[in-house]
Amino acid sequence: MSSSSQSLELLFTFLSRSYATLETNFFKLPGSAVVARYVKSSHQNDPGRTLLEVILIIFAIRTLLQSRTRGDQSGKHFIQFDEKEIDELVDEWTPEPLAQPLTPEEQADLASVPVIVGPTGPKPKLASGKTVINLASYNFTGLAGNEEIKASAVETLRKYGLGSCGPPGFYGTQDVHIQLEQDIADFLGTEASILYSQAFATISSVIPAFCKRGDVIVADRGVNFAIQKGLQISRCTVRWYDHNDMESLEHVLESVEKERKKRRGPLTRRFIVTEGIFDHDGAMSDLPKLVELKKKYKYRLILDESISFGSVGRTGRGLTELYNVPASEVDMLVGSIATSLASAGGFCAGSHIVVNHQRINGTSFVFSASMPAALTVAASEGINILRNTPSILSALQENIRAVRAILDRADCITIPSHPASATIHLQVRWPTLQVPMHTSSSSSPSKPSNPLNVKPRDAEQFNIELEEKLLQDIVEEALAQGVMITRAKRLRGQELVEARPSIRLAITSALSRKDCEKAATVVKAAFAKVIGKRR
């Protein structure tokens, strides 16, 4: 008993002594008296406040430490003005107009877009009153206008109304959404999937959900605009490899690894981002090779199948089915519900962890209302139809072959697209002597491009304005002959790499082989007529 009280006493003397030294040292600091007085008086007024303030200070320090670098404000570049000067500056300042009015060419461009009156489909009616063969709209599987889908959409409408009137987190998750997510996951063979309400807004949200500052992304130079935007938002380190070139990819992966070893940096998340079938030119990725490389270098693969999902593979499951690669090998498989399932929206399929992470971190998932139920059910119905009707995909592939058979032989067309791709890009082929602006590259072809720069080393040279104009003439010529096609529209000046102008055909299984051949012949003739005239 006594021994314990003795030791307690010892402890107390020690405590009080150390407190005293602390106090004297504290008061030696300049300005400490002021602080002490402030604390004392505020404590007298309101003891609760002291505690609060302490906590607030802790929080403030924390947030200060955490805060990202903001754009430099005030600071050393700040110039002091008095009120009158500011008033003068305000008066002087004249902003540019909010938007430049369209030039006549742009106006014509906008006016040239055909307007479909009534339903879209293989043979829609245009505002001009003409019925045309449609090789422009995305309707690979011909599900647009399908009667079963219409019936289930109407039934859903009567049960659910149209809009979901809420984001998924706040009573916007309806049973039909859960069902479609399950359907997509089952169809592809992944653990789960998540729905976004616009296809274009999907991947630009998926990428920044996982890739943060400091992470590494190795991306194809030819990725579509949505991916470019996703990369921009994510702010991570991007390295580029040559378009659809697996050797170049391996090269870049190697160099990134070397760089990391050299700097002995920490292990960061690393991703390969590419497309299944490229939106820009219809080229197809070599999925088995991609999977092999990603495993070898321990990357995760983000694959945009917006075009390939629903257009290749025996039943339209996309690249994974075509190459017989389990979909679970692709970490984030992004696809569109708008193109092949003839509805709206996009999805990302993957493991439970990948999907659930997006339910809180996918910006355009969290902050946007969920898809209308009727469209969701239409997509579920579409998957059902695809699953049970492999003939759709074989008809599609047959139509693609028929069109390619005709266009491949045309001598003024270059087709960069894969033979199985349902989007076929047609570029102008110049006779070798007449290529405008062509600087025959004599630099050594063996030297690889710089992975830090999105522009490839030996960029293909072409005259965008001229080619776009020719292609538009071809589009109009074809339209006059009853075939609706379209240029691949791109935001010139906003894309990272300008893609070669092309006409993008979208083949559908809803047309007969004969119609496809007829349409292809018209397109070929239009090319010959317009390009031939220039020769």
Add this chain to the structure above:
Amino acid sequence: MPSRPSPIAFQSASPTQSMFKKKSASGLSTAASYLNAVSAADARARTRSSAASSTASTPALSMSSSATSSSEDTVLDEREDFTDGLSYPRTPPTSSQVFTTVHSEFGHCANDDYRYTSRHRAGTPYKSYPEQDPPYYILLTTYISYILVICLGHLRDFVGKRFRAANYRHLLPWNGYAALNSDFDSFYTRRLKLRIDDCFSHPVTGVPGRTIMLLDRYSPDYNKTMVPTGTRTRALNISSYNYLGFAQGNGPCADAVETSIERYGVSAGGSRLECGTLDLHHQAEALVSRFLGVEDALISSMGFATNSNIIPGLVSKGCLVISDELNHASIRYGVRLSGANVRMFKHNDMKALEELLREVISQGQPKTHRPWKKILLIVEGLFSMEGTLANLPVIMELKKKYKFYLFVDEAHSIGAMGPNGRGVTDYFGIDPRSVDILMGTFTKSFGAAGGYIAGSKAVIERLRLQGHSFTYAESMTPPVLTQVIASMASIMGITMPTEKPHSSSSLALLRSSSSDVASAMSEADIIPGTAPASALPSWMPLAQPMIDGSDGRLRLSRLAFNSRYLNRGLRKLGFITYGSDDSPVVPLLLFNPGKMAVFSRMMRTRQTPIVVVVVAYPATPLVTSRVRFCLSAAHTKEDIDMVLRACDEIGDYLDLKQGPGERWPVEEVISRAVEIVRAPEMAC
């Protein structure tokens, strides 16, 4: 989760009131449905006869909120649950009252006293209700509870990563892969949000109208997984953004959409510029610009993407965006993509805004001090978490002086504010053409999906080419377009061609073809305009209340009443709420994170369940966790009474009544509702 109440679930000691309700509701159901059916049949006969004169005012009591010319007896449909106290009104309608809506979708309310007009009082400065701080002890406990759960969370992570590594694999580097998600976001979701995950993402089914059908679920493992029980619960819905009550599976809008699905299917096939443009797109765009009273408008298939894809078309490097600090994520996303500089100002603080404007204009671009190319101010019309309105009168003054461009995101205010439902400009009586860019979404008031951008012709045409939407994003689908057109026309009222129509159902035959939309729109100078019948799709079935605009007026005035009633009622009860009295978004401050879960669970497990939205950090500042009510024209006064009673009870239980001012008992608030709403200024 009535079948398995969570540990803190609170079964309210049910007041006699709701006992009575439950019993009588079941007894009533058949009587009510019978009466409804009779009067609906009666109504149909009457609508036909009165349709002859399109401008004839509807008899006061037969304010049928959306009478359809082809309505089946929707009241007698297969709905199984009559006993939930929500499916049928407590007082049966008299034979002179006609309701053609399904009560569970759009409530029956015949009392014309329960109407109001949402309008800013001219001559008074706009001020939202002052933000009040709670007593210190509430702030203190709030901080402490955050610190507690954060510490506990770190502790559990620390232990878990060492002893149960398999469960933490995705958080740790593994096999040469870095952790997929290991940062603060992930910690926050796992350790804070997961605790109350039963309050979020609750699956539902059916129409998100006045009531909503919850798919019950429970969690056997502390919210890690949710297991559906297979049962359903009908709950009063004050959570969906269904301001005008257009979320309906029946009624003229749904009829129009059905016709359009049969005609068009569900897809438009491709982006707008790549042959994905239908005649419907042009009609909808023309109607939107007419509705807003501006020159031109474009539409996009997703509201979020409307901001994120169009703002980059407006501003770029060398431009400055001034953004309210509480702007929506989509705006921030778009601004980041645009590459423009951004400065933020304190939420709705006009002094801070002016100071900032003076600073940025005088300083010019950072470092170079070159003048800015343009300055774009982006604000929301109605802030979705605060219920505050953009202070447009002051902003317009500043705009004159400082020459910036103004972008107003009216996602929540369009349709929901203003005497004609035209948004905040209408509410404040400001010419919509003086705002450079009006943006809004169709997901909320119109019960559809997607968004629009409206403004002068030059700007909109530029955005069609330079925004991302038209070039790359899929175009809006026909059913959604039709819902937009039908609901918008319903708010506007429709001008029929001069020939006298003989019957509402065959009106379609009289209308001219849709190709001359442009000419019909040329008389578009009147604000607010009506929808010329020639501008609507010729196949669209129209109903009389749509044509004479009575449907729209009813919805607007009911929403205005409900908003003001709940806002002021809650304040009278002593709660701290934010925002404007007329806002249909009503945030009620809870502060303590723990109270969020309890509040939500107590509401959901009441005798008559009510579903609410609770939000906390990061959607709000750390301390101001809140519950957010979204009112609808579909709610009846009894519904609001029910919400007030529930809040009153739970508020006492959770010690939420911290507001200043005079307090009334809940029954007094309810009985003096009309007085509360009509008072020009509420003393507090």
